[in-house]
Amino acid sequence: MKNAEAVTFGGSGLERAAHLRGDVNELAKMRADPNAKAIVFWRGKPLIRRGDWDVLARLPMSHSLLAPRAEQSVFLGLEDHGPTFAHDISDWEPEGVDPSLMNTFLDPTEQQHPEFPETDVFAELRANMTRFTPRDAELAVSARALYSWHESHQFCSKCGAKSEMAMAGWQRDCATCDGKHFPRTDPVVIMLITHGNSVLMGRSPGWPEGMYSLLAGFVEPGETLEAAVRREVFEESGIKVGHVDYLASQPWPFPNSLMFGCRGEALNTGITIDPVEIEDAIWVSREDMMLAFAGENPKILPARKGAIAHFILERWLSDRLD
Incomplete structure (x- = not known):
């Protein structure tokens, strides 16, 4: 992008x-x-x-x-x-x-x-x-x-002893077993899944009323970004995804994630949510999303400004994904 x-x-x-x-x-x-x-x-x-x-x-x-x-x-x-x-x-x-x-x-x-x-x-x-x-x-x-x-991460993951800050804050050392520990970043995929003129949106429990965002989930060990996109979308919404492209990334320190923005093409439209993962999922047309971004959609709010979901959706609406 x-x-x-x-x-x-x-x-x-x-x-x-x-x-x-x-x-x-x-x-x-x-x-x-x-x-x-x-x-x-x-x-x-x-x-x-x-x-x-x-x-x-x-x-x-x-x-x-x-x-x-x-x-x-x-x-x-x-x-x-x-x-x-x-x-x-x-x-x-x-x-x-x-x-x-x-x-x-x-x-x-x-x-x-x-x-x-x-x-x-x-x-x-x-x-x-x-x-x-x-x-x-x-x-x-x-x-x-x-x-x-x-x-x-105040304790050594090797022996369980108390570790101490080192390397000016960029490392933790264990004096007991000489273990060295480095800052952790968790990879997360967040995806613009489209079908025709509509985009798949979901919401988590506890979000403000009417707030929806792009689906997202953690990348598992041994998994590519593309595979994570397909798995997470299917697990959360029952939607199968075909081709997947990478778009952009964003550090997200809440608490330690790196968001990988991707886009994918839906192969079906029937939604079956996993209530453990999300509270709701819906298809939103480009026209309805434009109203949401303008603050004129009575049913949904746009993704939080500053989040990569807002960044990607804004560019999707203005045909600036490429």
Whole structure:
């Protein structure tokens, strides 16, 4: 697909400087660099600076709250100003937090740390992802995915002992068995399945009323992307798929996926859903989808803006898939 990198989180060409991750002396110099900056996360939420145009907040590494955590910071790469790191302060306990809203489909709450500028708030990434520049988006998606991985992989998968962060956040090492563990990314196929002038859409339990998106599912071991598309679509909807093409990809740090956008041709139209997998599946005509994107369809809402499903559907509607 032309301009596939235009998808949200599609990358900005960040110089990740992977060769510096294991250089202890160089990392110490970069952390002490007066030009070094840090982005900050709290329980999966990035620190966003509100203004005329929202940006990912960058604080000096010397900030009184961040400096004591310097050894636990994650090195993300080199920007024009110098090195950029990420800090996680999830141990902070703000007042008035409603636990029922945390880690929901779309957490509407924002938190303001008293030691940060009043313009800076922790906010849910999915609700703000389309407001970021490509660089801010790449930094945010990388850091969030890494922190999700560290949170769920604190013990060695070889011997079960506690592992420790290494390589500036890009590895975990086990001192007991010398095991080395690397960030995990789960491949997921998400597919535009069409039949004539219609596209197959589905919804999961718990989604907002009327919201539908493209079908998606995890790629299994020993499986190609094409085979995963055919299997997942048939399992979820009973639709058999013929030819399959790859379109575009998107890092999706909720928590650690890489979405492979594909398109396929349906060989039948009779839908039989698997209620364990999805709540509903329907065929939507191009005309009805255009109304949904315009906010004028009374029955369905479009896929979330910023998600690769929205990106693919938008290009399908405008005949820009090739």
